[in-house]
Amino acid sequence: MPRLSSGEDPILVEPKALVRRLTRTATRLLEAAVAHAAERRDYEIVVEQLLLEMLRVEDGDSARLLHQLGVDRLKLLARVERALRRTRKRKLVSDPDLRSSTSSGK
Numbered sequence: 001m002p003r004l005s006s007g008e009d010p011i012l013v014e015p016k017a018l019v020r021r022l023t024r025t026a027t028r029l030l031e032a033a034v035a036h037a038a039e040r041r042d043y044e045i046v047v048e049q050l051l052l053e054m055l056r057v058e059d060g061d062s063a064r065l066l067h068q069l070g071v072d073r074l075k076l077l078a079r080v081e082r083a084l085r086r087t088r089k090r091k092l093v094s095d096p097d098l099r100s101s102t103s104s105g106k
Contacts, residue, residue, distance in 0.1 A: 025060070029053045040088060048087070052080045 022030065033049040042049075054062040055077040066073045 032056075040084075042088070046084075046087070048080055048084050052077070052084065055080060 019027070019030070029050060030045075032053040033045050036049050036052065037045050054060065055073055057063060058073075063073050066076065
C-alpha cells in the first residue's frame with residue numbers, strides 16, 4: 001500500500017478507496033487527465049493535466065472563480081498547454097524510450 005508523508009507520520013493510502021470517494025466532477029476530471037496523458041503516451045499523470053481539464057470546462061467552478069479574480073481562463077489554458085508541451089519535449093530529450101516510441105510511430 002502506498003504511503004503519503006506530510007511531516008513525521010506517514011499515512012497509508014489505498015488509491016482505489018481514494019478514487020471511490022471523489023465527486024462525479026473530480027472523477028470526470030481525473031478520467032480526462034488520464035486520457036490526455038494516454039494520448040501523449042505519458043507515463044504519469046501530472047497536476048498540469050488536471051489543471052488543463054479544469055480550465056477546459058467553460059461553466060465550471062474553476063471558470064467562475066477565475067472570472068471573480070479577473071483571470072482570463074483562455075489565456076491561462078493556453079499557458080498550461082504550452083507548459084505541458086515544453087515538459088513533453090524535455091522528457092523526449094532525456095528519455096530514450098520515449099524518443100524511440102514517438103519516432104517509430106508506436
